[in-house]
Amino acid sequence: MTTLIKNGTVVSATGRHTAEVLVDGTTISAVLQPGSAAATSAESGAERVIDATGRYVVPGGIDCHTHMELPFGGTFASDTFEIGTRAAAWGGTTTIVDFAVQKTGENVRDSLETWQAKAEGQCAVDYAFHMILGGVDEAALKEMDALVGEGITSFKLFMAYPGVFYSDDGQILRAMQKAADNGALITMHAENGIAIDVLSEQAAARGQTDPVYHGITRPSRMEGEATNRAIQLALVAGAPVYFVHLSASEALERVAEARDAGYNVFAETCPQYLYLNLEDHLGLPGFAGAGYVCSPPLRTKEHTHHKDLWRGLRTNDLAIVATDHCPFCMKDQKELGKDDFRAIPNGIGGVEHRMDLIYQGVVMGELSLERWVETCSTTPARMFGMYPQKGVIAPGSDADIVLYDPSARTEISVDTHHMSMDYSAYEGTTIDGKVDTVMSKGRILIEEAPITARRATGPTSAEVCRRTCSRTQSPDGHPPRLVGPTTPV
Numbered sequence: 001m002t003t004l005i006k007n008g009t010v011v012s013a014t015g016r017h018t019a020e021v022l023v024d025g026t027t028i029s030a031v032l033q034p035g036s037a038a039a040t041s042a043e044s045g046a047e048r049v050i051d052a053t054g055r056y057v058v059p060g061g062i063d064c065h066t067h068m069e070l071p072f073g074g075t076f077a078s079d080t081f082e083i084g085t086r087a088a089a090w091g092g093t094t095t096i097v098d099f100a101v102q103k104t105g106e107n108v109r110d111s112l113e114t115w116q117a118k119a120e121g122q123c124a125v126d127y128a129f130h131m132i133l134g135g136v137d138e139a140a141l142k143e144m145d146a147l148v149g150e151g152i153t154s155f156k157l158f159m160a161y162p163g164v165f166y167s168d169d170g171q172i173l174r175a176m177q178k179a180a181d182n183g184a185l186i187t188m189h190a191e192n193g194i195a196i197d198v199l200s201e202q203a204a205a206r207g208q209t210d211p212v213y214h215g216i217t218r219p220s221r222m223e224g225e226a227t228n229r230a231i232q233l234a235l236v237a238g239a240p241v242y243f244v245h246l247s248a249s250e251a252l253e254r255v256a257e258a259r260d261a262g263y264n265v266f267a268e269t270c271p272q273y274l275y276l277n278l279e280d281h282l283g284l285p286g287f288a289g290a291g292y293v294c295s296p297p298l299r300t301k302e303h304t305h306h307k308d309l310w311r312g313l314r315t316n317d318l319a320i321v322a323t324d325h326c327p328f329c330m331k332d333q334k335e336l337g338k339d340d341f342r343a344i345p346n347g348i349g350g351v352e353h354r355m356d357l358i359y360q361g362v363v364m365g366e367l368s369l370e371r372w373v374e375t376c377s378t379t380p381a382r383m384f385g386m387y388p389q390k391g392v393i394a395p396g397s398d399a400d401i402v403l404y405d406p407s408a409r410t411e412i413s414v415d416t417h418h419m420s421m422d423y424s425a426y427e428g429t430t431i432d433g434k435v436d437t438v439m440s441k442g443r444i445l446i447e448e449a450p451i452t453a454r455r456a457t458g459p460t461s462a463e464v465c466r467r468t469c470s471r472t473q474s475p476d477g478h479p480p481r482l483v484g485p486t487t488p489v
Helices: 037-045 081-090 108-119 138-149 169-182 193-205 212-216 220-237 249-260 271-275 278-282 288-292 305-315 354-363 369-383 461-465
Strands: 002-012 015-024 027-032 048-051 056-059 061-066 093-102 126-133 154-158 185-189 241-243 265-269 401-405 434-440 443-446 451-453 470-472 481-483
Touching: 002 037, 002 369, 002 401, 015 037, 015 056, 015 369, 027 037, 056 369, 061 081, 061 354, 061 369, 081 093, 081 434, 081 443, 093 108, 093 434, 108 126, 108 138, 126 138, 138 169, 154 169, 169 185, 169 220, 193 212, 212 278, 220 241, 220 249, 249 265, 249 305, 265 305, 271 305, 271 354, 278 288, 305 369, 354 369, 354 401, 354 434
Parallel strands: 002 048, 002 056, 061 093, 093 126, 126 154, 154 185, 185 241, 241 265
Antiparallel strands: 002 015, 015 027, 048 451, 056 401, 401 434, 434 443
């Protein structure tokens, strides 16, 4: 099917302009000057015309840090790949990069195949995988070479969670040396897990078991120290390093210093570290703060963490905003730690809200419109080998397109979100903007902008959308996608 998107403002990492976007099948075939002969011809021949008046036309969001179905603390993240990617689509994210999990003692390839099987045929949007290395040994290092040749080019190591995912400095160095040889990228969870375990054990021994102590026993200095140590190991190995979910000023300082010195050091942050804090959220009375337990933890509002992170996004010391989407319900999941914060499953759900929350940064004057697109779509595509197939509105790119209405409003609530969580970490937050229409490889997943069917060769888009959450096979043979209702409930 050919689709023309007209009257919208196309936004890229480098600017914005009024243009008409012609989609042919699964890809963008042309970006046209309004009123030109080519645009007129395209409109007359299009089978479907979308009126994007008053809307931004942006590349679909790429969330390069999600954890669907992650096993943690005797339970699993509550979003399956089906539910989680459907929620992603509602929030304007058209690609996720999840983490396949290898724990210590497990085979790397077997672990990857397990996660591939979880996702196959279940995802509403495109997906890819990083590989978690929970045990760095000779077999794992050899497998890294093989997986890079097969398209798995990023590997995650943990300086936290001793006994589960933890790698010591020697293991980290060996993995980084291997990455330097085969071109892989090491992504790093940087917290001093050994020291944190001491602090958390001491707190529990004092009877300090409320959720807030999850944050107090994971001080920001421990993230700064681990970040510096990982940078030094990367420099010795001659490998690039990418820090996931950076939350603290001390860690950002180390990243900025390395980047200023010309080293290949990169980092992401997440919406929770820009908006939420230890006192007002993690420190809620009783057990309510458990809903905000994540690692690294929410930081104190008494320091400049929030201000520094927004500045880091403007200066490109923070390259990407991802979510670390790892949702758990309060009932039966977070409640596992009702008597001991150490047993609370770590994670906050946010894949549905990332585009909106970071757009609010545009409204607040923290970021430019172009930087919003860059951090949420273009740079993730570049960092993880998807550009220019994704991350840009350009001829030849996948038709992953979001129409965003800056004049509308979004209110975040557990009553309306599409994630399988029984609460929302952003309950009651109002965004001055709204995801309007979402297209994945030319297929409309979410529909609100006015559409005219010119020459129907099958069901119109409206007819497709009425098949609420029906499973359909895409014409290019990619995994089935879920088609959602036309408007949020």
